[in-house]
Amino acid sequence: MKKDLRIAAINDLSGASRCSLTTAIPIISALGINCCVMPTALLSNHTGYDNYFFEDCTNQMEQFALNWKKMGIRFDCIYSGFLGCEKQIEIVGDFIRDFKEEHTKVVIDPVMGDNGEIYSTYTDKMCNEMKSLVAVADIVTPNLTEACTLCGMDYVGEHPDDAILELICRRICELGAKSVVITGCKDHHSVSNIVYENGKTVKYSSELIPKYFTGTGDTFASLISGLITIGKSVFEATDFATKFIHKCATYSYAIGQSVNEGIACERFLGLLNKEIIY
Ligand code: PXL
Numbered sequence: 001m002k003k004d005l006r007i008a009a010i011n012d013l014s015g016a017s018r019c020s021l022t023t024a025i026p027i028i029s030a031l032g033i034n035c036c037v038m039p040t041a042l043l044s045n046h047t048g049y050d051n052y053f054f055e056d057c058t059n060q061m062e063q064f065a066l067n068w069k070k071m072g073i074r075f076d077c078i079y080s081g082f083l084g085c086e087k088q089i090e091i092v093g094d095f096i097r098d099f100k101e102e103h104t105k106v107v108i109d110p111v112m113g114d115n116g117e118i119y120s121t122y123t124d125k126m127c128n129e130m131k132s133l134v135a136v137a138d139i140v141t142p143n144l145t146e147a148c149t150l151c152g153m154d155y156v157g158e159h160p161d162d163a164i165l166e167l168i169c170r171r172i173c174e175l176g177a178k179s180v181v182i183t184g185c186k187d188h189h190s191v192s193n194i195v196y197e198n199g200k201t202v203k204y205s206s207e208l209i210p211k212y213f214t215g216t217g218d219t220f221a222s223l224i225s226g227l228i229t230i231g232k233s234v235f236e237a238t239d240f241a242t243k244f245i246h247k248c249a250t251y252s253y254a255i256g257q258s259v260n261e262g263i264a265c266e267r268f269l270g271l272l273n274k275e276i277i278y
Contacts, residue, residue, distance in 0.1 A: 018262025019215025
């Protein structure tokens, strides 16, 4: 009998949305893993809506870490997503130093921007600090905007060729990451996730759905975190996640979900349960 597996998921909690922790919890749980959450902020709903309530949780993060240490809790994976300020990046760095064991995987989703633009809340200093988390990551899952920022390049545009993508991945690994998955690279008809590890690059593509649902990157990073925790390679995990997200996005598009409503993964969670063969 394999032991209980546990992931620390550090991300914001947007109550009525499918993103960050509200997608990490069902995805990771359906893979048979205990998802322990550390909220970085509390929101009524994500910031793509006209109105939302927001409360920063920096102080609470420190209290969570302190009490988890006292409990003696251990993690098989540490997965971090949206971080709101320099202090939060520092807290996550400390958390990794305090809780990472030999076997613990570290997945950093460097949520910093999209479509060639860095989010307005993200300062240059934060972009630089993020590199210190990338340095201790097993897997980093940036989109193209974030990937370019991490390696100090100007945005390469929507359709970079394979040689440029490989160069970007190599540069991110030079920061210290073991592997990189550049997510959501769109072409005219397809969307691809590019995996780079130990000099090997593989592109996993699926048909482009003509709507970009909010939180898709969070669902992807949650799948990668869960799948590597149950023993899949980053290549196997990306192959599975690409197909799973395509299924959810196809369904969400067919039922007319708005982009703000996110991808509806609920009725596909049973497929994740079938992956539990450990
Ligand atoms: O990654 C999607 C997301 C997560 N969390 C918050 C957001 C968004 C997208 O708008 O606003 C708070």
